[in-house]
Amino acid sequence: MTASKTATPGRLLTQVAGERQTGVLVVGGHPGGAVYVLEGRVIYAESPAAPGVGELLTASGRLAARTWQNALDLGTSTARVGRLLVEQGHLTRGELELCVLGAIYDAAYFALSVDAVPVDFLAGATHWLGPVVHVDPEAINREVGRRIRLLDEIFPDRRVDVTAVAPATRLPRERVTLTSMQWELLVHSDGQRTPADLALLLGRAGYACVQELRRMAAMGLIELPETPVATPSPEFVRMPRARGAAADVKRPSPNSRPSTEARPSTNSRPPTDPRPSTDPRPAPQDAPSVPVVAGARAAVPASALAAPPLPVLISAPPAPSPPTPPPPEPDPPRHAVDDSSTQALYRPPRLARRKPGAKLPKEVAGEAPPVHPGTDEVLLKRIRTALRALR
Amino acid sequence: MPGVDHCLQEAMAIPGAVGASIVxxxxxxxxxxxxxxxxxDHEAAAAGTADVIQAANSRSLFVSAMPHDLLEDLIITTAGGYHLLRMVQTEFDSRLVLYVWLDRVQGNxxxxxxxxxxxxxxxxxx
Structure with missing residues (x-):
């Protein structure tokens, strides 16, 4: 094993291939990945941003999860999972080869398209799938370069590839035509899922997703990342982020204002709504938090902090922030009530932090319990995706 | 059990076949x-193949005019040859096409x- 060093992974791949080595090239950084080399030829590649052979075959329903798991259990130790699947008649040789080839080039794009990341070569390591195809590393390097150029020709903004996907709320054109893949991506994007999440969820090649997302970015169908990616650390399994105006760090203490104003300003209770119900437009002070979907961006909690307190809702000036520092993790996403026509947000009652088990303040406890938005399907799905990625 | 290489060998056994690829x-x-x-130049040919498929799939109104009426194959004839493109429908996610170049005189x-x-x-x- 060589010491971890910063290098261009593609160049190191050429080097180990030239020496006809066997082992795995582990690429750090984000998304990172691994390229498995057998006697100088690439036999497999994987990356967290690209669904692997198992995900492709099971997500599409081609193989039952149990069939795949059985093959893993039987063949992992002897590195012949791929051969087993063909021998047991679950896949044709052609299918397996095409699937592995696709997965190799897909993962190689994510693992090798970066410069100057920590790269390790672990000599002797093999992959449990076993050698199914042998690809010339030079062909891979060439193809990775070509794929980078292809994307830049479509829309030269690499941030699209790693930022959570949010469909544009209003389109900059009268009519759009979507491919089936673009449709799939749009209906599954919720402002939280990154392109890598979507690829895993849909069982689609990571590069194909990124390509369609760049096309949609070029057409103005998805929101563009507003801020430069400050640190190149897109988390591939994201913790839930605060959406919209949910991240109120400067919470006024409940006794500093009358109880009526602690109510959520949903349209379900128009009589108590402090906002004039005839006005469908949000108050101008709401402006920073209005695009609900864009609110998932990392930048928004910061802008929500900088935004002035909403005078429509809070008549008393907010109490000075509590001496305790704000929690590092923003609150889990709260669901916006589905009245996008008025674009009003569901604001949960603002409460001071209580001890565990302490009772609610009287004025809040007297009211009806807050509307439960229902099971958080999005979170459940994300947990499922994360668990699947761990397998 | 036919693999990718075997498939291409078989494609070359088609009367008049000059070249074949999976793109x-x-x-x-x-x-x-x-x-x-x-x-x-197989790579340039493949890039051109992809353009043709994309054009047929996304820019021609007769493909997918009805639900499930998907593109099956494309035939381009030139004075000197036939170029056949056959979609390979895998159940897992892939977008592959089998391309065979036939000599015009010997090919059928x-x-x-x-x-x-x-x-x-x-x-x-x-």
Whole structure:
């Protein structure tokens, strides 16, 4: 094993291939990945941003999860999972080869398209799938370069590839035509899922997703990342982020204002709504938090902090922030009530932090319990995706 | 059990076949190639193949005019040859097309089309 060093992974791949080595090239950084080399030829590649052979075959329903798991259990130790699947008649040789080839080039794009990341070569390591195809590393390097150029020709903004996907709320054109893949991506994007999440969820090649997302970015169908990616650390399994105006760090203490104003300003209770119900437009002070979907961006909690307190809702000036520092993790996403026509947000009652088990303040406890938005399907799905990625 | 290489060998056994390849049409990348290619450049040919498929799939109104009426194959004839493109329908996510270049004089379009259909089906059939 060589010491971890910063290098261009593609160049190191050429080097180990030239020496006809066997082992795995582990690429750090984000998304990172691994390229498995057998006697100088690439036999497999994987990356967290690209669904692997198992995900492709099971997500599409081609193989039952149990069939795949059985093959893993039987063949992992002897590195012949791929051969087993063909021998047991679950896949044709052609299918397996095409699937592995696709997965190799897909993962190689994510693992090798970066410069100057920590790269390790672990000599002797093999992959449990076993050698199914042998690809010339030079062909891979060439193809990775070509794929980078292809994307830049479509829309030269690499941030699209790693930022959570949010469909544009209003389109900059009268009519759009979507491919089936673009449709799939749009209906599954919720402002939280990154392109890598979507690829895993849909069982689609990571590069194909990124390509369609760049096309949609070029057409103005998805929101563009507003801020430069400050640190190149897109988390591939994201913790839930605060959406919209949910991240109120400067919470006024409940006794500093009358109880009526602690109510959520949903349209379900128009009589108590402090906002004039005839006005469908949000108050101008709401402006920073209005695009609900864009609110998932990392930048928004910061802008929500900088935004002035909403005078429509809070008549008393907010109490000075509590001496305790704000929690590092923003609150889990709260669901916006589905009245996008008025674009009003569901604001949960603002409460001071209580001890565990302490009772609610009287004025809040007297009211009806807050509307439960229902099971958080999005979170459940994300947990499922994360668990699947761990397998 | 036919693999990718076997499939291409069979494609080359089609009367009049000059070259064959399997192309990923999202990226225009030749996944596997054999024989000759137009201008002796399989990669350029693959990129062109991808363009043709994309055009037929997304810009021609007769493809997918009805639900499930998907593109099956494309035949381009030139004065000197036939270029046949057959979609390879895998159940897992992939966008692949089998390309065969036939000599105009020795090739038989109907025979070649049937043989390619069989090849593409066998490649992925259980």
């Amino acid at each position: 990923d049409y999202t990226t225009g990348f030749p996944v596997a190639t054999t024989g000759a290619a137009p201008n002796s 379009l109907a025979v070649a089309r049937r043989r390619m259909q069989k090849l593409a089906d066998e490649l992925v059939a259980t």
